[in-house]
Amino acid sequence: MAKPVLYSYWRSSCSWRVRIALNLKEIPYDIKAVSLIKGGGEQHCNEYRDVNPMEQVPSLCIDGHTLVESLSILHYLEETRPQRPLMPEDCYKRAKVREICEVISSGIQPLQNLIVLIHVGEDKKKEWAQHWIVRGFRAVEKLLQASAGKYCVGDEITLADCCLIPQIFNARRFHVDLRAFPIILRIDRELENHPAFRAAHPNAQPDCPPEAAK
Numbered sequence: 740m741a742k743p744v745l746y747s748y749w750r751s752s753c754s755w756r757v758r759i760a761l762n763l764k765e766i767p768y769d770i771k772a773v774s775l776i777k778g779g780g781e782q783h784c785n786e787y788r789d790v791n792p793m794e795q796v797p798s799l800c801i802d803g804h805t806l807v808e809s810l811s812i813l814h815y816l817e818e819t820r821p822q823r824p825l826m827p828e829d830c831y832k833r834a835k836v837r838e839i840c841e842v843i844s845s846g847i848q849p850l851q852n853l854i855v856l857i858h859v860g861e862d863k864k865k866e867w868a869q870h871w872i873v874r875g876f877r878a879v880e881k882l883l884q885a886s887a888g889k890y891c892v893g894d895e896i897t898l899a900d901c902c903l904i905p906q907i908f909n910a911r912r913f914h915v916d917l918r919a920f921p922i923i924l925r926i927d928r929e930l931e932n933h934p935a936f937r938a939a940h941p942n943a944q945p946d947c948p949p950e951a952a953k
């Protein structure tokens with residue numbers, strides 16, 4: 740079977756979620772970089788629209804299929820590659836993982852996504868992104884008070900951690916004051932030196948511009 744190919748952009752938080760899971764599960768893959776900014780965005784070209792009708796990254800070619808939407812991809816990987824599980828056995832804990840994934844992937848990230856910020860405009864975009872990230876992180880911090888052990892849900896890394904870490908990067912990018920979120924910060928510190936997370940970091944990507952990689 741051919742090596743999986745991930746259509747990815749270095750600082751796309753949704754691509755980053757999938758990179759973390761592929762690394763944790765030790766699935767070798769190639770990256771096809773899609774620049775979200777070059778020439779108005781390569782994701783909007785006809786060729787890529789055939790890959791991903793939402794004109795977004797990531798997309799993953801795997802097992803002879805092309806999959807889109809990061810959460811759907813994460814669950815496919817979990818179901819087909821049970822090594823290094825990223826979902827707990829317990830149904831209640833699974834629900835807790837999905838809750839955190841959902842708050843981030845539906846309740847935060849889409850509101851501060853590039854297409855939305857372009858629409859909001861240069862003047863307002865920072866305040867807009869901060870507003871939605873803070874609102875969502877209040878909910879995440881509250882959920883973590885009940886669910887977190889070493890990581891988001893208990894003491895094992897789950898899909899919730901794959902979603903949280905990239906969102907923290909975005910929060911910093913928009914200068915969100917994270918001091919109000921001590922559990923989020925603790926989990927970030929816990930995972931910042933994990934090899935799978937480090938290798939998935941935007942700065943470690945082949946399409947990261949050299950001036951950003953320092």
Ligand SMILES: O=C(O)/C=C\C(=O)CC(=O)CC(=O)O
Pocket residue numbers: 750751752753775776848851852853854909
């Ligand atoms: O300014 C750029 O480099 C373009 C795009 C991004 O970073 C990715 C996003 O749209 C934010 C995100 O993934 O949440």
